[in-house]
Amino acid sequence: MKTQGLKRNEHFQFAEGIESCVVGHTLHDASANGTRKLRTRFGVTRDCVCLFLAIIFAIVLNVSAQENPQVAPRAIPVAPTTAGPNDIARFLAGMPVPENSPLAPLTRDQAWQAHSAFFEGEFTKLYQRQLQKLHAWTATNLPEVTQLVPVAFYMFSGPDFLYVDQFFPNASVYVLCGKESMGPPPDPLRIPNLSGALGNLENAMKSSLSTTYFITKDMKVDLQQQNLNGVLPILYVFIVRADKSITNVTFGGLNSNGAFEEAAPGKKGGIPGVRIRYTDNQSGNSQTLYYFTTDISDGGIKSTPGFLRFCERLGTGSSFLKSSSYLMFENGFGTIRNFILAHSNRIVQDDSGIPLAYVEPNKWNLRLFGVYLGPIDLFKQHYQPRLQELFQQSNPPPLDFGFGYRWNYKEANLIVADRK
Numbered sequence: 001m002k003t004q005g006l007k008r009n010e011h012f013q014f015a016e017g018i019e020s021c022v023v024g025h026t027l028h029d030a031s032a033n034g035t036r037k038l039r040t041r042f043g044v045t046r047d048c049v050c051l052f053l054a055i056i057f058a059i060v061l062n063v064s065a066q067e068n069p070q071v072a073p074r075a076i077p078v079a080p081t082t083a084g085p086n087d088i089a090r091f092l093a094g095m096p097v098p099e100n101s102p103l104a105p106l107t108r109d110q111a112w113q114a115h116s117a118f119f120e121g122e123f124t125k126l127y128q129r130q131l132q133k134l135h136a137w138t139a140t141n142l143p144e145v146t147q148l149v150p151v152a153f154y155m156f157s158g159p160d161f162l163y164v165d166q167f168f169p170n171a172s173v174y175v176l177c178g179k180e181s182m183g184p185p186p187d188p189l190r191i192p193n194l195s196g197a198l199g200n201l202e203n204a205m206k207s208s209l210s211t212t213y214f215i216t217k218d219m220k221v222d223l224q225q226q227n228l229n230g231v232l233p234i235l236y237v238f239i240v241r242a243d244k245s246i247t248n249v250t251f252g253g254l255n256s257n258g259a260f261e262e263a264a265p266g267k268k269g270g271i272p273g274v275r276i277r278y279t280d281n282q283s284g285n286s287q288t289l290y291y292f293t294t295d296i297s298d299g300g301i302k303s304t305p306g307f308l309r310f311c312e313r314l315g316t317g318s319s320f321l322k323s324s325s326y327l328m329f330e331n332g333f334g335t336i337r338n339f340i341l342a343h344s345n346r347i348v349q350d351d352s353g354i355p356l357a358y359v360e361p362n363k364w365n366l367r368l369f370g371v372y373l374g375p376i377d378l379f380k381q382h383y384q385p386r387l388q389e390l391f392q393q394s395n396p397p398p399l400d401f402g403f404g405y406r407w408n409y410k411e412a413n414l415i416v417a418d419r420k
Helices: 002-028 034-042 046-067 085-092 104-108 110-141 161-167 194-210 216-222 232-241 298-303 306-313 331-342 377-382 385-394
Strands: 149-154 171-178 244-254 260-262 271-280 286-293 317-321 344-349 364-370 413-419
Touching: 085 232, 085 244, 104 110, 110 161, 110 194, 110 232, 161 171, 161 232, 161 317, 171 306, 171 317, 194 232, 232 244, 232 271, 232 286, 244 286, 244 306, 298 331, 306 331, 331 344, 364 385
Parallel strands: 149 171, 149 317, 171 286, 317 344
Antiparallel strands: 244 260, 244 271, 271 286, 344 413, 364 413
């Protein structure tokens, strides 16, 4: 405003100069007859009037232009040429994408619309059958799980972000791992058979949506088909369906010292992984999910120690174990079992997690929920008589939802161990 004021004064000074010229012209013609003098005093001459008016008009236009600068035409938004990870995740999850997203035209494809209807139906049933009851149950029986925790470890998880997020919704960092590979970054714009790819994703997730766990042998087949291979598409779906927005995805790996290094052309070695940063749309909290493809048997950790060193860097937090094939009952998984016991203040698991024999009563408080019927037939050799006794003695509160291999809530069990 100050600059405009100065310019306006300059224009006014220029006008005063014009007025002086007119007066001077009148005095110069003072010896002429009265009529001529009258014309020069009030109208000057016809030529002078035209010149004078033209200059005044130009000055007015200039001042007006400065006081009301012309608004530049609004730029028409240009659609990005590549889709961001959040748009891709929403597309894969059957959720709407922004109108200017490069994926928006694909949402008019009948294949995507059928896919969207399928996931809408499946997630609605999941919420009504499982998650709604789980939320009510935890509010009554386990309200402390909503507390902030620095890290939630989910060993043997595969792509099951769904349940660790339900039980530990406010972890700053989540660490998931499995033998399943991540696969390349999903790009629907490059999929030649969209219907087949989306159908494959549905098949890969069907067991986890209808029960509470992934069927590994089916997932290995499904995730290698139709250009949506790896666990990343499933992680994407679970994240955005949990009302979160992905802000950044970084592919990389762990070196032998446990440091996460971003992938670069020509860079090889290390434990492959991905870091997904996202915002919870309800709380506004920023959170981070890591997934690593790695072998956490004793032999695997010995040959590639970077994963456990990475976890050690994160300190102590909470652990979640579900449908883990009773692997920590075996001699070959003692290292990861000891790590969980040493780096957890709370462990939430079913009976397939850490055997009761390793949960020392002088270090841990146990809370039991549901019923213990023993393992399913495939793992019946891992029956725990002592756990059966504790369930009978404590008369634990029932579960209202399926958990682990016992997806029928009337047969499921849940064990919470809190460090003393």
